[in-house]
Amino acid sequence: xxxxxxxxxxxxxxxxxxxxxxxxxxxxxxxxxxxxxxxxxxxxxxxxxxxxxxxxxxxxxxxxxxxxxxxxxxxxxxxxxxxxxxxxxxxxxxxxxxxxxxxxxxxxxxxxxxxxxxxxxxxxxxxxxxxxxxxxxxxxxxxxxxxxxxxxxxxxxxxxxxxxxxxxxxxxxxxxxxxxxxxxxxxxxxxxxxxxxxxxxxxxxxxxxxxxxxxxxxxxxxxxxxxxxxxxxxxxxxxxxxxxxxxxxxxxxxxxxxxxxxxxxxxxxxxxxxxxxxxxxxxxxxxxxxxxxxxxxxxxxxxxxxxxxxxxxxxxxxxxxxxxxxxxxxxxxxxxxxxxxxxxxxxxxxxxxxxxxxxxxxxxxxxxxxxxxxxxxxxxxxxxxxxxxxxxxxxxxxx
Numbered sequence: 001x002x003x004x005x006x007x008x009x010x011x012x013x014x015x016x017x018x019x020x021x022x023x024x025x026x027x028x029x030x031x032x033x034x035x036x037x038x039x040x041x042x043x044x045x046x047x048x049x050x051x052x053x054x055x056x057x058x059x060x061x062x063x064x065x066x067x068x069x070x071x072x073x074x075x076x077x078x079x080x081x082x083x084x085x086x087x088x089x090x091x092x093x094x095x096x097x098x099x100x101x102x103x104x105x106x107x108x109x110x111x112x113x114x115x116x117x118x119x120x121x122x123x124x125x126x127x128x129x130x131x132x133x134x135x136x137x138x139x140x141x142x143x144x145x146x147x148x149x150x151x152x153x154x155x156x157x158x159x160x161x162x163x164x165x166x167x168x169x170x171x172x173x174x175x176x177x178x179x180x181x182x183x184x185x186x187x188x189x190x191x192x193x194x195x196x197x198x199x200x201x202x203x204x205x206x207x208x209x210x211x212x213x214x215x216x217x218x219x220x221x222x223x224x225x226x227x228x229x230x231x232x233x234x235x236x237x238x239x240x241x242x243x244x245x246x247x248x249x250x251x252x253x254x255x256x257x258x259x260x261x262x263x264x265x266x267x268x269x270x271x272x273x274x275x276x277x278x279x280x281x282x283x284x285x286x287x288x289x290x291x292x293x294x295x296x297x298x299x300x301x302x303x304x305x306x307x308x309x310x311x312x313x314x315x316x317x318x319x320x321x322x323x324x325x326x327x328x329x330x331x332x333x334x335x336x337x338x339x340x341x342x343x344x345x346x347x348x349x350x351x352x353x354x355x356x357x358x359x360x361x362x363x364x365x366x367x368x369x370x371x372x373x374x375x376x377x378x379x380x381x382x383x384x385x386x387x388x389x390x391x392x393x394x395x396x397x398x399x
Contacts, residue, residue, distance in 0.1 A: 056134075060134035061134050061137050061138035062138060063138065064136060064137060064138025064139040064141075064142075065139065065141065066112050066113070066139075066292040066294075067112070067113070068139045068142055068143040069146070069292070069304050070292065070294065072109075073307060073328075073329070074321065077109070077132050077135065077136065079102060080106040081106065081120065083099060083105075084103060086099075087099075087103060098333075100340075101336060101340070108298075113135075116135075143319070146249050146308055147308060147311065147312075147319055149248065149253065150245055150311075150312045153253060154168075154245070154312035154313060155169065155176075156170070157241055157244055158186075158313075161240070162182045164182040165181075166181075168180070173314075173315055173316065174315055174317070175315070176312075176314060176315045177314045178212075180315075184204075186218065186219055186313055187212070187218050187219070187220065187313050187314065188218065188219050189212060189217070189218060190217045190221075190222065190232065212325060213325045214326055214327045217236060218310065220239055221237055222236060222239055223235035223238035224239075233350065237302060242302075242305060242309060243259040243361050246297070246301070246305045247362055250288050250289040250294060250301070251288070251362065252287050289363070295363065296359045297358035297362055299338075299340050299351075299355070300336055302335065302339070304332075306331075306335055307328055307331065310328070310331070339354075
């Protein structure tokens, strides 16, 4: 075969390179394929990033739903973080009541959202601000949901228990507050008698003699809605409507029907868990307390529910901090301070008993949370196991 024929049967595709300032020729089809592949890869990465970002947003928002209920109703998370930073840097022995309240709030926040404290150290400032914003979104959404739920339920409870001549309507807030005789009685400061025409007129006319503010405990907080002026602590935070609202918020609206019981031994959270796992049953919604791992009534959860009930009884149509002369934020502070800023050990024991009473009313008599390893080690099952082991050891040593 000649050289010319050999080249014809074995063609070579030798590239002719241009000078260094030029380009190597490529086909339009090849360039288009590479561009499409690059765009598809870029799109896939964007979708993955979007999915990751969406999952983070959903997680942060869902985690934030416990914050208003368990930690702070009005104070910003930034203020709690700033107070913890200040204490670490300054190491001062003397702090104000407000600073102590903030620090206890940060500790509670770290317990309710345990991953948050280390996360604050890992993220840069922009990511941290974005995370806090999403937590706040979830917190405010949960507060709004509870406000809407209790607006309807409180109206039903008042109608059922007090049977007022003018029944409350679930969708009407304008007829509530002090213009309504039953709501007015429940909202009336405990130092005054709502049945006194002068008190009723003075409050409704907002005279200087009868200023309704956060500096008074309203009657709806007291057991049986009666107060002993010589012992204002007796029955405080033990009212039926408060127990109903707590149950409706943290366990379930239907559990509020059992508010008259004194904790019948049933474990509300365990029953809820078992109901969800039972076969051949309709799906049971997980209660809020289970979702946020709440096993006990706390000072800040009480303060939250009290503010919600107070708002539901009032004639104010939208959530706000100020209602006339009444400041909800200061009222929340007063409730928290009652439990957390006690004057001494005697008052602390009374507060502890009150919280234990509340836990029993809401969650039943189950004490699994209190069965710590130290407590279990002193019980008979553990003691018997140790005795049996000691006998075995003694026999082995004698042999």
